[in-house]
Amino acid sequence: MNNENLYNYILSIADNSLILAQRLGELCGHGPTLETDIAGTNISLDLIGQTRSYYQYAAKIQGEGKTEDDIAFLRLERDYKNVLLVEQPNTHFGYVMGRQYLFDVFHLMLMNELLKSKDDTLAAIAKKGIKEVSYHKRFSGDWVKRLGDGTEESNQKMQEAIDDLWTYTDELFDLTEADKAMIAEGVGVDTSKFKEQYYTEVSDLLKEANLEVPERKYFTRGGKKGTHSEYMGYILSDLQYMQRTYPNMEW
Amino acid sequence: MSKNWPLWEIFVRSKNGLEHRHFGSLHAADAEMALANARDVYTRRMEGVSIWVVESKHITASNPENNGELFEPAQDKIYRHPTFYELPDDVKHM
Numbered sequence: 001m002n003n004e005n006l007y008n009y010i011l012s013i014a015d016n017s018l019i020l021a022q023r024l025g026e027l028c029g030h031g032p033t034l035e036t037d038i039a040g041t042n043i044s045l046d047l048i049g050q051t052r053s054y055y056q057y058a059a060k061i062q063g064e065g066k067t068e069d070d071i072a073f074l075r076l077e078r079d080y081k082n083v084l085l086v087e088q089p090n091t092h093f094g095y096v097m098g099r100q101y102l103f104d105v106f107h108l109m110l111m112n113e114l115l116k117s118k119d120d121t122l123a124a125i126a127k128k129g130i131k132e133v134s135y136h137k138r139f140s141g142d143w144v145k146r147l148g149d150g151t152e153e154s155n156q157k158m159q160e161a162i163d164d165l166w167t168y169t170d171e172l173f174d175l176t177e178a179d180k181a182m183i184a185e186g187v188g189v190d191t192s193k194f195k196e197q198y199y200t201e202v203s204d205l206l207k208e209a210n211l212e213v214p215e216r217k218y219f220t221r222g223g224k225k226g227t228h229s230e231y232m233g234y235i236l237s238d239l240q241y242m243q244r245t246y247p248n249m250e251w
Numbered sequence: 252m253s254k255n256w257p258l259w260e261i262f263v264r265s266k267n268g269l270e271h272r273h274f275g276s277l278h279a280a281d282a283e284m285a286l287a288n289a290r291d292v293y294t295r296r297m298e299g300v301s302i303w304v305v306e307s308k309h310i311t312a313s314n315p316e317n318n319g320e321l322f323e324p325a326q327d328k329i330y331r332h333p334t335f336y337e338l339p340d341d342v343k344h345m
Contacts, residue, residue, distance in 0.1 A: 033256070035277055035288035042291050139287060146280070 007061045008081065008178035009188055010122070011071070012224060013110070014054030015082035018072060019232075020103060021047035022239050023090060032093050039139060040096070046132040053125045073243040077236055078226040081176075085168035087223065087231050091161070094154070097143040098161035104137035105201055106172045106191075113189040122187065141205055148209030155210060162206065163214050170219035172198070258307040259285040261292075263299035269344065271303050282306075 024044035031037025055068035062071075085103055090096050111133055114126035147158040173195045175183070182188025203213045222228065242249055256278040262271035274293045279285035285304040294302065313321060325331065 033278060035279065035292055038295075039288065039291040042295055142283070142287065146284075 003061055005178045005181040006119070006187065007058055008176070009182040010054050010058040010061065012081040012176065012178065013114075014051050014058065015080050016086050016103070016107075017047040017054070018051045018239075019080070019082040019235060020086040020100075021045075021051065022235055023086065023088075023099075024096075026238075027090055027096065036093075043100070043136050043139070046129075046136065050125065050129045050132070053128070057121050057125070069243070073240050077228055077232055080223075080228065080232070080236075081226065082223050082228075083168065083171045084220060084223040084229055085165065085172065087229055087235055088165060088168065089231055091164075092157060093143075094147055094157040094161040095165070097140050097147065098158065098165050100136065100140035101144045101205075102162075102165055102169055102202065103172075104133060104140050105198055106169075108133045108137050109194045109198060110189055110191065113191075113194070117189070118186040144205060144211075145209040148206070148211040158209070159211050162211055166214040166216055167218075167220045169199075169202075171221035171224060174221060174224050176224055256280050259289075259304045260307050260310060261285070261289040262303040262305070263289070263293055264301040265299055267300055271301065274298075276307060279304075 021044045024040050024047070027037065028041045028044070029037065031040050051072070052068055055071045058071055059066050059068055085099060088095065088099055108130070111126045111130045115123055115130070117123045117126070144158060144162075147154040149155070150158075173191045175190075175192065179188055179191075183190045206213050223232075257280075258276055259279050259282075260276050261274045263274045264271045274289075277285065277288050277292055279288050282304055285306075286302055289302050289304055293299065
């Protein structure tokens, strides 16, 4: 491959969007209300759109004549580079919005930095995605505030979700070898630069939402290196079913 | 809980220069959520450039039982239509 680090770097960004989109897609037709159902599916489709652009580019970099679909559907679990946060289940609506918000804040900061990448394609994808991601963050942050500052029960459930999901936030800022190589070339984003800003922004919103900011000394990580949680196999069996069962099928 | 959310009427302007039109209604806890929901339900296929939301209870509607006295007297008064004027071609949306 011409540029393996770039290929892996693109996947590490794109896989987050793909797996989160798949999680949101599971809720299509099952949202708590018609309006939130459509909103969740819209966010999912935004993410899939971004994923397509990344995978098309990755397929080109790979130079083996593969397509975006091969990359999305025909990899093994260990080859997916998404963080553990995005594969966490839709336990209840508080988890869905909590997971979304914790990711969206990171995602928007990443996109804003990616805009300055020396790689024109990545900068262009970021430019297109920023408006979408800004809306995602507004939507999920709004729901975290509503639920946190709502009834006693909604506050308790939102707190439970944040407490459980917090352990996956630190991994967002882990740097792999591919990340470091791409940062050195001015292509990748040095996420450590906005880690503090991330926790400040999230903590401010949690306080506004009448929620406690979790205090944690250890964090769970592994997805970026391909070591996923037990949920990942189930996600992929759904995601890959059609291509595995009917190879090369098309809509 | 959703059963308790009030109903909102959604008005969308499809492009600048045109008026807002009634697109439908949806449920939301408050005006801000109604706007967000309207954005996702009614404008995801580029239908609009501006959204108004009004809580349905603030709309006073005419009673269909009164249709006779309200609307029928206008039926035979065609001279109230401005069809006897010539409009310049440049005037649009009349």
